[in-house]
Amino acid sequence: MISLIGAPCDAGANMAGAALGPCALRRAGVQQGLQKIGCKVIDRGDLKIPTSEPHVEVQGYRNFHEVLAWNRAVYAAVADALNVGDIPVLLGGDHSLAMGSISAVAANCQRQNKELRVLWLDAHADFNTANTSITGNMHGMPLTALCGQGPSELTELAGFAPALRASQIRLLGVRSVDPEERRAVRRAALPMLTMRHIQGRGIIQAMNIALSDIEPGTHLHVSFDVDCLDPLVLPGVSTPEDGGLQLDSLRYCMARIAQTGCVGSVDLVELNPAADPTGSSAQRAVELLTVLLNPHWERHVQRSFDWAEHAG
Numbered sequence: 285m286i287s288l289i290g291a292p293c294d295a296g297a298n299m300a301g302a303a304l305g306p307c308a309l310r311r312a313g314v315q316q317g318l319q320k321i322g323c324k325v326i327d328r329g330d331l332k333i334p335t336s337e338p339h340v341e342v343q344g345y346r347n348f349h350e351v352l353a354w355n356r357a358v359y360a361a362v363a364d365a366l367n368v369g370d371i372p373v374l375l376g377g378d379h380s381l382a383m384g385s386i387s388a389v390a391a392n393c394q395r396q397n398k399e400l401r402v403l404w405l406d407a408h409a410d411f412n413t414a415n416t417s418i419t420g421n422m423h424g425m426p427l428t429a430l431c432g433q434g435p436s437e438l439t440e441l442a443g444f445a446p447a448l449r450a451s452q453i454r455l456l457g458v459r460s461v462d463p464e465e466r467r468a469v470r471r472a473a474l475p476m477l478t479m480r481h482i483q484g485r486g487i488i489q490a491m492n493i494a495l496s497d498i499e500p501g502t503h504l505h506v507s508f509d510v511d512c513l514d515p516l517v518l519p520g521v522s523t524p525e526d527g528g529l530q531l532d533s534l535r536y537c538m539a540r541i542a543q544t545g546c547v548g549s550v551d552l553v554e555l556n557p558a559a560d561p562t563g564s565s566a567q568r569a570v571e572l573l574t575v576l577l578n579p580h581w582e583r584h585v586q587r588s589f590d591w592a593e594h595a596g
């Protein structure tokens with residue numbers, strides 16, 4: 285069973301709008317789309333936090349209390365879904381929410397003695413701390429917190445720290461890294477397939493690398509930041525970066541990931557409907573999610589292979 289969990293939060297972003305994401309995804313038919321391909325889906329509705337959480341900066345972390353409250357709520361909801369054996373699909377909301385969702389996944393995997401691998405599809409590395417960030421926006425910081433850097437309220441959401449080792453992460457589609465962040469990425473040896481890598485090797489090779497050495501039984505968490513797509517394809521994001529993935533390439537990535545049969549949890553984040561009045565961004569995001577979660581992946585992968593080989 286797939287559990288849809290809405291988290292209308294944009295406290296971690298540079299602008300308002302991502303909080304409208306869950307509503308836009310539902311309107312674009314996320315539940316029906318997944319049901320149509322044969323998934324059983326329960327919509328658990330939207331999470332809430334106490335409205336009294338103040339919008340203040342704490343030691344360089346903007347809206348710290350609010351982001352923390354959202355992540356605690358996300359942690360609890362994702363943990364609940366995993367406990368009953370569901371595949372939680374977090375409908376964000378901004379990418380700071382991945383701290384809560386992945387901490388819950390990490391705790392669950394530790395309890396079940398499962399390997400965990402995180403595929404992070406993104407235009408950005410999201411590997412800042414307050415010290416390296418230019419903006420203080422916490423949607424640029426989730427991976428560092430998960431890797432154990434930052435305030436203990438964030439790094440210890442899972443009950444232990446770090447929730448993740450850098451070697452468990454594969455970043456894909458990156459093309460914007462802040463100068464100090466770049467140094468941190470290198471120091472941590474964070475595995476990253478940038479757009480330049482992808483363009484150089486081709487998408488097939490890139491996915492071979494991203495998915496190599498995944499053992500059967502691994503829990504694969506896919507953190508899908510929709511800004512990994514080119515803004516011409518998906519304009520509805522808060523931090524667009526040129527030179528992103530084309531639709532066919534990302535469809536291929538999603539089909540390849542689905543083919544592992546290991547997808548155990550998903551974040552669908554950073555959709556900002558306010559930046560795309562046409563609504564096509566939400567529809568594209570839903571369509572890609574249905575490729576990722578399609579239980580009949582064999583047919584899809586074959587079709588994608590046909591495309592990829594045709595495209596050379």
Ligand SMILES: NC(=[NH2+])NCCC[C@H](N)C(=O)O
Pocket residue numbers: 379380408410412417418419420421423424425460461462509511523554
């Ligand atoms: N998930 C995202 N959209 N992250 C954007 C981060 C942008 C930039 N690196 C920053 O800190 O602020």
Ligand SMILES: [Mn+2]
Pocket residue numbers: 379406407408410423509554
């Ligand atoms: Mn991101």
